[in-house]
Amino acid sequence: MAEPARLPRLRRARGRDPLGLRRVMADRLLPLLVAAMALLAALALAGAEGAAALAARWQQGAASAVTLQLPAGTPPAGVEAALAALRDLPEVAEARLLDRARLAALLNPWLGEAAPEVPLPVVIEIALHGLPAAPETLAARLEAAAPGATVEAHGVWVARLVALARSLQAVGFATLALVAALAAAVVAVAVRAGIAARRDAIAVLHELGATDGDIAHRFAARAGWLTGLGALLGTAAALPVLALLADLAAPLLGGDSGGWRGDGVARLRAGLAALPWAALVALPALGAALGWTSAQVTVRLWLRRLP
Amino acid sequence: MVRFSGVGLRYPAPGGDGAVREALRGIGFTLPEGSFHWLLGPSGAGKTSLLRLMQLALRPTEGEIELFGKRVGRLRRAALPRLRRRIGVVHQDFRLLAHLSAFDNVALPLRIAGRTEAALRADVAEILRWVGLADRSEALPAGLSGGEQQRVAIARAVIIRPALLVADEPTGNLDAEQAARVIALLREMHRLGSTVVVASHAMKLVEAYPAPALRLDSGRLVAHG
Numbered sequence: 001m002a003e004p005a006r007l008p009r010l011r012r013a014r015g016r017d018p019l020g021l022r023r024v025m026a027d028r029l030l031p032l033l034v035a036a037m038a039l040l041a042a043l044a045l046a047g048a049e050g051a052a053a054l055a056a057r058w059q060q061g062a063a064s065a066v067t068l069q070l071p072a073g074t075p076p077a078g079v080e081a082a083l084a085a086l087r088d089l090p091e092v093a094e095a096r097l098l099d100r101a102r103l104a105a106l107l108n109p110w111l112g113e114a115a116p117e118v119p120l121p122v123v124i125e126i127a128l129h130g131l132p133a134a135p136e137t138l139a140a141r142l143e144a145a146a147p148g149a150t151v152e153a154h155g156v157w158v159a160r161l162v163a164l165a166r167s168l169q170a171v172g173f174a175t176l177a178l179v180a181a182l183a184a185a186v187v188a189v190a191v192r193a194g195i196a197a198r199r200d201a202i203a204v205l206h207e208l209g210a211t212d213g214d215i216a217h218r219f220a221a222r223a224g225w226l227t228g229l230g231a232l233l234g235t236a237a238a239l240p241v242l243a244l245l246a247d248l249a250a251p252l253l254g255g256d257s258g259g260w261r262g263d264g265v266a267r268l269r270a271g272l273a274a275l276p277w278a279a280l281v282a283l284p285a286l287g288a289a290l291g292w293t294s295a296q297v298t299v300r301l302w303l304r305r306l307p
Numbered sequence: 308m309v310r311f312s313g314v315g316l317r318y319p320a321p322g323g324d325g326a327v328r329e330a331l332r333g334i335g336f337t338l339p340e341g342s343f344h345w346l347l348g349p350s351g352a353g354k355t356s357l358l359r360l361m362q363l364a365l366r367p368t369e370g371e372i373e374l375f376g377k378r379v380g381r382l383r384r385a386a387l388p389r390l391r392r393r394i395g396v397v398h399q400d401f402r403l404l405a406h407l408s409a410f411d412n413v414a415l416p417l418r419i420a421g422r423t424e425a426a427l428r429a430d431v432a433e434i435l436r437w438v439g440l441a442d443r444s445e446a447l448p449a450g451l452s453g454g455e456q457q458r459v460a461i462a463r464a465v466i467i468r469p470a471l472l473v474a475d476e477p478t479g480n481l482d483a484e485q486a487a488r489v490i491a492l493l494r495e496m497h498r499l500g501s502t503v504v505v506a507s508h509a510m511k512l513v514e515a516y517p518a519p520a521l522r523l524d525s526g527r528l529v530a531h532g
Contacts (some may be wrong), residue, residue, distance in 0.1 A: 205415070
């Protein structure tokens with residue numbers, strides 16, 4: 001028997017749950033299922049964000065990654081003519097000569113101090129306004145503007161890499177949408193089971209003058225709480241995995257990775273710092289909103305069969 | 308107050324062969340405000356169907372029902388809950404929520420109407436006292452006798468001071484003493500101003516409490532008065 005002092009509290013708790021949803025929509029299975037889906041969603045979300053960052057970085061790099069070589073011994077007048085012709089092209093933001101000292105420094109690891117003695121080609125660095133839609137066509141135009149030149153068309157590969165990163169991003173978002181649809185379906189099934197278990201109680205509430213909104217709200221509040229809790233657990237469980245992946249992927253984004261070595265705590269911190277926190281923090285709230293909405297729709301559709 | 312005009316009710320017969328069962332046909336009557344009526348007839352005559360139409364748990368397939376001056380057929384579905392809150396219903400099988408105490412079952416209509424906890428406590432306690440269950444307020448339905456459960460159901464039906472109170476065989480599962488007590492409570496609600504309709508085939512009880520009657524047979528109203 002409950003203690004007398006606790007009776008009002010127990011009464012209020014039961015009174016707030018006239019459909020007994022705490023029992024029929026228990027706080028174990030649904031949150032666990034949603035937690036597993038939230039973990040997948042967090043991975044997909046972080047993957048999509050990472051792919052977007054990679055694509056942006058590669059795209060940016062590609063715009064300044066075109067070099068053009070003139071044969072060794074090209075006279076200064078020929079170099080100037082080539083620079084002028086290149087600067088006139090609309091795609092070219094900047095064209096500048098790589099001076100001989102810097103070229104020698106770049107080749108030093110391979111040629112050593114002998115570099116200045118070796119006949120070196122004239123190298124022109126070209127910055128483009130953006131990643132060309134058709135890198136092969138641009139290369140041909142650059143070669144035409146500077147006869148005898150050879151274009152190092154990194155852009156072709158970078159464009160393909162950017163396309164790959166964009167595809168990965170799209171796959172990430174598609175996975176996210178699929179997980180969201182699955183979560184909504186799981187909530188709908190749980191709510192339908194709850195409706196089936198509490199059909200008589202719903203009929204009593206309906207008879208007493210409860211609106212569809214009243215009844216749907218009771219299910220939605222319970223489903224929203226359980227899915228929000230599940231999404232929070234799943235997102236929290238994903239954090240260490242995401243931090244490790246972020247640390248491993250750091251070199252691709254211009255950072256440094258300790259791989260499997262180094263100070264574990266420091267690497268974890270660095271990985272955590274690189275995560276898309278705004279999106280991850282929003283995930284539990286979005287999970288709760290998804291559960292609430294799915295329950296509202298499911299219950300309201302079912303209630304339409306009542307007069 | 309309550310007016311039925313040419314009301315009929317058909318629904319698909321069990322079996323799914325497309326056959327239609329006619330539960331009620333051409334029902335017409337008017338119940339004045341504050342009246343008490345028995346609803347009589349043999350089993351299967353359509354008493355429950357008629358009460359379910361009256362409590363807005365069903366919609367007629369033909370004819371017109373008017374409640375509290377409103378033609379129900381012309382109302383949007385979203386407008387019906389407000390009308391239902393003016394109707395109290397008592398069932399033969401009580402229909403209490405098994406996981407709620409007597410107090411919470413009785414408080415349910417007030418909570419649905421948006422009454423705060425502080426405001427509803429005194430009313431629920433008073434109505435439980437009125438039905439003689441003040442000391443059983445924390446008991447679950449499974450711990451109450453049939454008569455006590457029916458009195459909780461009546462308390463739940465009348466706590467909103469309903470303009471219309473319908474009871475479907477409210478004494479069907481009770482002994483004579485409990486039945487008399489339940490009927491006395493329903494007549495008390497009539498005395499307080501509610502329009503009361505009680506379906507019964509317990510003729511001894513009906514004879515003990517004389518009142519106008521609606522008599523149904525095979526889905527038709529055969530006598531009124």
